[in-house]
Amino acid sequence: MKNLNSEFSVEQLVGEELEQLEQHFAEQTHPDELEQFDRASLKELVAEHETPFMVLDLEEVEYQYLALQAALPGVKLFYAVKSLSHPSLIKRLKNLGSQFDLATTGEVELVKGLGVQGEKCIHTHPIKKDKDIKAALEFGCHRFVVDNPAEVLKFIPYKDHVELLVRVSFRSQDAVVDLSRKFGCALEELPGLVNLAIENDLTVSGLSFHVGSQSLSPMAQVNAIKASVHAMNEMTHVHWKWLDIGGSFPVSYQGPVTPIEDFCAPLMDALKELPEDIEVFAEPGRFISAPAMIEVMSIMGKAKRGARIWYYLDDGVYGALSGQMFDHAKYPISPLKPVDPMGDFYPSVLAGPTCDSVDVVDEDIELPELQVGDIMVARQMGAYTIASATEFNYYPKPKVVVVEDLMDHTDDN
Template sequence: MNTAELVQHFAEQTHPDELEQFDRSTLRDLLTQHETPFLVLDLQEVEYQYSALQKALPGVELFYAIKSLAHPAVIRRLKKLGGSFDLATSGEVDLVKGLGIEGHQCIHTHPIKKDREIRHALDFGCTRFVVDNPDEVLKFIPYKDEVELMIRVSFRSQDAIVDLSRKFGSALEELPGLVNLAMENGLTVSGLSFHVGSQSLSPFAQVNAVQASISAMKEMSHVHWKWLDIGGSFPVSYQGPVMPIEDFCAPIMEALAELPASVKVFAEPGRFISAPSMIEVIRVVGKAKRGARTWYYLDDGVYGALSGQMYDHAKYPIAPLKPVDPTGDFYPSVLAGPTCDSVDVVDEDIELPELAVGDILIAKQMGAYTIASASEFNYYPKPKIVVVEDLIDHTDDE
């Protein structure tokens, strides 16, 4: 079954308007306490997503990619659940260290690093690093007695929204040379890693990458392989259906069954855990009729928490907070952000009921790569984050 067929297969399983899952009374209470725009971070949703992925990938150690949403409350909750952490910068090292995370609970996955970044991570106690080219391997010679390396291999995927093998990863045919270079210089190679891309629409690229990695490990039997890092790519639903996580992971687990029992499997979920955990509460602050469409001006836009539309190729589901009659009238509309820049348009082709200045909109799936890339352009402050427990009821999902 190809990707298009998979999407069609699961389209009928899409939940009705997910806004109905949100506790509207709770949101209205929050509106009396906080000025819009603000984000609502649901820690129970973080736990729900983490547990769902853990169940779908039994035996796989999950290293949360904190770059997707580096909020201390998320990290604390995942620490409580026994989670591990994927780091890429010295700033992220300092963040998790300040929250009581220890170096052995982390991997450092940025393939390109400054020497002082390596030393900083080692001082923290993180000894597992990713490399993907000869120059990077050689940087570790001064630390050869302290580190274990994972070599990142490039596997391109047409099914991923964000291609993460374009910028990083060695070609498969280059792998033996990198392994030999490391070993000739006294370095320990203990694993392979890959990332087929963020928000993958099917598991096939990941399955192929697992199979190719296992074959490469068998061919290089002189290496004591300890780890295989399968990256992220686990999808969430934005505007359309995606495969349920248990169905997405099933063929991956089948492929991993061919791996020797002595090799541990890592994964680096970011979006899957963080995206559904946050919504944004936005207010209509102005409206104007321009041609055939009504423009609604919001108090946040693509320079703020909706920045993922520019940087992450995401389009967030947005709907009015007040219940909408699906049989009522809808009109061609535009949602625009508050800044003076004309690029600050959230949606130019959306059908909405008639809205009034002051009405509230809810943007969903706002946890991943949103506040992380938000700016304060025009001196609009970034939306604050309000932390709650159990905003969404999953009773019907279980």
């Protein structure tokens, strides 16, 4: 089957190849996004489970993890648990040798209960309560991120047990979610923050940054790596051990993105400037979890309102599609039944089930005429979806069905 999330490198598409690609997308205004492999598997699941439900594909988790590890050889991957914290996913990554990026005591307790060792984790939330520090230390996690003087001073009582990474802010216009607005010290503040820690007998062992989630270009990370290397070279009084380059590795939602090997190539080039004894960490979340989950929903209602047909789904933006509001993502959604791309399509709206008028998934989508009871499938639903779902109107969160090998990889991802 063709992989629906095939990625294209803009640099590789020049001249005639680019024109051919543009023509292909123009001709496929209404492509049939689901192929026979998916339909056969999903129809079986629909027969077993009431909608809405999520499908977590553990083979896809493994595929994404190994693809990123191949693109970042020698870099230690710390999976960002916050993106999707399902125990089956954590177990699979643990078995693959992944380490874990934790941000809360709840996440500490989760991975601890799944047999993860504290030394395989890093606590990356720059702002913590004292009890969060204690819980992480009791777990065996001794690496913490800080980004301001008040946070540095919190670690004085634990100075013999912790190693700190200072987070620096590098803004990126290419990131869909800007994470350096809320966290990270300015580069010019870095020496003072490092010296404050040293003056209080604290060990500073690394720098970290996160240019933003779903970055469409690697250049912000490249520039952040170069600036970090320069800062480390300037502060020769510090025994540097680690550089954490964060996440930002993109996945395809509604359009193509740079293939992961091409995205990471300039990062690896920039990392060559680091001294050999400095370990490099990365914090992938979305890249691993997003493609590994889909959502299966039913059309529970249908109404003609003005020029558009409204279809009411049994999940919406208060449920697993919450990432549309909180994560700025727009998920590919299509009918489970085969669609004739040359057939009639109508201006349509996809709405969620709750009584709130904000619960609209897509106000401008063209669909063939569908019926109540028809099944809809949303893709790329693993990252920041079920994690932020609510139970507004007492609609329960969709359950998660765990499978092996729902997707296929006959084509490269």
